[in-house]
Amino acid sequence: MALYVMKFGGSSVGDTERMQRVARRVVEKQQEGHQVMVVVSAMGDTTDDLIDQAKLLNQNPPLREMDMLMTTGEQISIALLAIAIDALGAKAVSYTGWQAGFRTEAEHGRARITEIQPERVLKSLDEGHIVIVAGFQGMTEDGEITTFGRGGSDTTAVALAAATGADYCEIYTDVDGVYSTDPRIVKNARKLNEISYDEMLELANLGAAVLHPRAVEYAKHNKVRLVVRSSFNYHEGTVVKEEVNMEQGVVVSGIAYDKNVARISIMGVSHVPGVLAKVFGSLADAKIDVDIIVQSGVTDGKADFSFTVALSDCDKAVKVLEGIRSELPYEKVTSEEGLVKVSIVGAGMVSHPGVAAQMFDVISKQGVNIVMVSTSEIKVSCVIDGSKLNEVVTALHTAYGLDAESTAFVGGPQDRR
Amino acid sequence: MALYVMKFGGSSVGDTERMQRVARRVVEKQQEGHQVMVVVSAMGDTTDDLIDQAKLLNQNPPLREMDMLMTTGEQISIALLAIAIDALGAKAVSYTGWQAGFRTEAEHGRARITEIQPERVLKSLDEGHIVIVAGFQGMTEDGEITTFGRGGSDTTAVALAAATGADYCEIYTDVDGVYSTDPRIVKNARKLNEISYDEMLELANLGAAVLHPRAVEYAKHNKVRLVVRSSFNYHEGTVVKEEVNMEQGVVVSGIAYDKNVARISIMGVSHVPGVLAKVFGSLADAKIDVDIIVQSGVTDGKADFSFTVALSDCDKAVKVLEGIRSELPYEKVTSEEGLVKVSIVGAGMVSHPGVAAQMFDVISKQGVNIVMVSTSEIKVSCVIDGSKLNEVVTALHTAYGLDAESTAFVGGPQDRR
Numbered sequence: 001m002a003l004y005v006m007k008f009g010g011s012s013v014g015d016t017e018r019m020q021r022v023a024r025r026v027v028e029k030q031q032e033g034h035q036v037m038v039v040v041s042a043m044g045d046t047t048d049d050l051i052d053q054a055k056l057l058n059q060n061p062p063l064r065e066m067d068m069l070m071t072t073g074e075q076i077s078i079a080l081l082a083i084a085i086d087a088l089g090a091k092a093v094s095y096t097g098w099q100a101g102f103r104t105e106a107e108h109g110r111a112r113i114t115e116i117q118p119e120r121v122l123k124s125l126d127e128g129h130i131v132i133v134a135g136f137q138g139m140t141e142d143g144e145i146t147t148f149g150r151g152g153s154d155t156t157a158v159a160l161a162a163a164t165g166a167d168y169c170e171i172y173t174d175v176d177g178v179y180s181t182d183p184r185i186v187k188n189a190r191k192l193n194e195i196s197y198d199e200m201l202e203l204a205n206l207g208a209a210v211l212h213p214r215a216v217e218y219a220k221h222n223k224v225r226l227v228v229r230s231s232f233n234y235h236e237g238t239v240v241k242e243e244v245n246m247e248q249g250v251v252v253s254g255i256a257y258d259k260n261v262a263r264i265s266i267m268g269v270s271h272v273p274g275v276l277a278k279v280f281g282s283l284a285d286a287k288i289d290v291d292i293i294v295q296s297g298v299t300d301g302k303a304d305f306s307f308t309v310a311l312s313d314c315d316k317a318v319k320v321l322e323g324i325r326s327e328l329p330y331e332k333v334t335s336e337e338g339l340v341k342v343s344i345v346g347a348g349m350v351s352h353p354g355v356a357a358q359m360f361d362v363i364s365k366q367g368v369n370i371v372m373v374s375t376s377e378i379k380v381s382c383v384i385d386g387s388k389l390n391e392v393v394t395a396l397h398t399a400y401g402l403d404a405e406s407t408a409f410v411g412g413p414q415d416r417r
Numbered sequence: 418m419a420l421y422v423m424k425f426g427g428s429s430v431g432d433t434e435r436m437q438r439v440a441r442r443v444v445e446k447q448q449e450g451h452q453v454m455v456v457v458s459a460m461g462d463t464t465d466d467l468i469d470q471a472k473l474l475n476q477n478p479p480l481r482e483m484d485m486l487m488t489t490g491e492q493i494s495i496a497l498l499a500i501a502i503d504a505l506g507a508k509a510v511s512y513t514g515w516q517a518g519f520r521t522e523a524e525h526g527r528a529r530i531t532e533i534q535p536e537r538v539l540k541s542l543d544e545g546h547i548v549i550v551a552g553f554q555g556m557t558e559d560g561e562i563t564t565f566g567r568g569g570s571d572t573t574a575v576a577l578a579a580a581t582g583a584d585y586c587e588i589y590t591d592v593d594g595v596y597s598t599d600p601r602i603v604k605n606a607r608k609l610n611e612i613s614y615d616e617m618l619e620l621a622n623l624g625a626a627v628l629h630p631r632a633v634e635y636a637k638h639n640k641v642r643l644v645v646r647s648s649f650n651y652h653e654g655t656v657v658k659e660e661v662n663m664e665q666g667v668v669v670s671g672i673a674y675d676k677n678v679a680r681i682s683i684m685g686v687s688h689v690p691g692v693l694a695k696v697f698g699s700l701a702d703a704k705i706d707v708d709i710i711v712q713s714g715v716t717d718g719k720a721d722f723s724f725t726v727a728l729s730d731c732d733k734a735v736k737v738l739e740g741i742r743s744e745l746p747y748e749k750v751t752s753e754e755g756l757v758k759v760s761i762v763g764a765g766m767v768s769h770p771g772v773a774a775q776m777f778d779v780i781s782k783q784g785v786n787i788v789m790v791s792t793s794e795i796k797v798s799c800v801i802d803g804s805k806l807n808e809v810v811t812a813l814h815t816a817y818g819l820d821a822e823s824t825a826f827v828g829g830p831q832d833r834r
Contacts, residue, residue: 016470058504068499075488076489084474143537
């Protein structure tokens, strides 16, 4: 007997038929002799629909009330799944985030988990229930309802697995596992059998939508064994774990891209000590995550620098910079959208010099300018013009020997069991 | 400055435009210098839609999970209303039932309130917030989410008014107030300026949909001053209070009807002591409310009796009776639907003999048989064939001098401000 967390995203529970399939799958797991916890997201487009309703009333709805609104999406899912499982004759009990013991900081819309009190969940498991927990949500010490931000249901699943000492945390999705790149762009992308937390973290951070980076970090930190697999078939998925058997000669494991990128440039900043600290301190205070930072050379005591933020933070970041202009004079601030960040990731990169140079070469052969570059021990990222994304990813995939012999199998609604 | 509870039903917040109208109305009240609490129901058909979704998965969904599911409807409403109020520049904060301190017994689907802890609501009022509370829901001691059953939002409003010492509890609806009868049936029904708790209770119990009987009881017990008025205009509504100035000669104040009636008959029950206690004790144990009970004469030591229950309880009641057959032999049980209960209500009835006789006369002149009769100090009810409802109500309305000089004004969407 093992203890499982099974997490199903919004598309896996998007309608009645899919909800029933998830219910069957969960009950099968229990019938195999395991204890089962399930984490579900809001059904299909529910979250987007709720946001649309709010925006009709208020272009800048208060975050506290948006959390109140959006948490209903997962609450509907957990109740319906419990109802579907009951119809199969198994015992299920659903819990909202606060009922399942998720305590968070008081940051609406992107709260971090501070503590999990799993007693109620464990008691229900002991009583033989399948325990269903609403993803993406928790409660502050003061009893305020919070959300973890988009993708937070993965975090719920991993955190629940860690808090209960689960043996496996299975993330069910609409693809068969983690791919060498996006199969929608590269037809012969390859499914990876296993991948390390660090590689997965880079891929997740870089916009591979299959797993939320916070969830991977949480899994790494708590040594939670993650499995990414399809909710539409029984193929083995991709195991994400600490140590991975390196295939001989594999340098790059995967290629990711991120369209959610805006570049902001500040021109003519007086080059005095503390400038960078002031700029990025102010952005951090406004809870804006900055990714790549590039500073150009200094001319006449003045410097230009550029950085990237998420598209949704772009206007806010520009406002923050305008707000500190009196303390930190500069000539102008510009922002640029329509960009994309392409990244190669691989734990083997460390011992293979020249990987970055090869990447720049492949990109330039596509006639594409590289706007910004960023590197770490296991990845190289280039920001380029978004219109050339497909050509660049395809060329890189081939150049690093990632092309599979046959076309990648991608599970989908047509592959139901 | 007064303290108000304003309650809006599902049709008052059925779409974006209506939600905005409610927001304006609530903000106006605050701008007049009052402290305002708002109770809202689920928008439009939300609750029915959720029930339909559940029934697609499970014909007998567990009540606990139905509560989990249905409480999302009100949670969506409170969040959207807070968001709409924020857009008007006022401060609002929304609370679910459990956040607002509603504690209930552990009876899913029809929980009674055991206690209200209003500290959080009062603190928010003191801070100048409009406090929005989700109707119809609470939490047990064990942290389980419960609902009060249909119409429970009225109860939430009255209970909140009682717990916070509110001066007024205004129930906003899609009609101008309490009418002498249903204006959809009798065109010249009359709006009542005031009515006593007892009369309202009879009318509410008898199926006048404007106020939930539990709410009226709660209001009577706690002397909460209720006002029933339209959310579509600013007409004065109907005040429900302890003492009402009797108009000279008014015997019958209103005529109500209830289509939610099934009759169950048990034939050939051995007439021994404790029979009635056994039958109705078993039904009470199954949480089935019995309304009218009629026992026929005893023949050969055996009796027949009939009683009415809500339509939705009919099958369940028959099963309960079949379950006790071994302890309490009878010949057969039958059930009958398609009936309606018509009632005349008036505090003045006590001092006017012959009111019931007049009712029977009016009904029989319509060629309608009376199936069952029930009386109290301030009402007479007759169960009749449902197909003759309109004729009977119209005839009674005229017979008791209730017809208004002009056609009743009924507020509706076309009467927006």
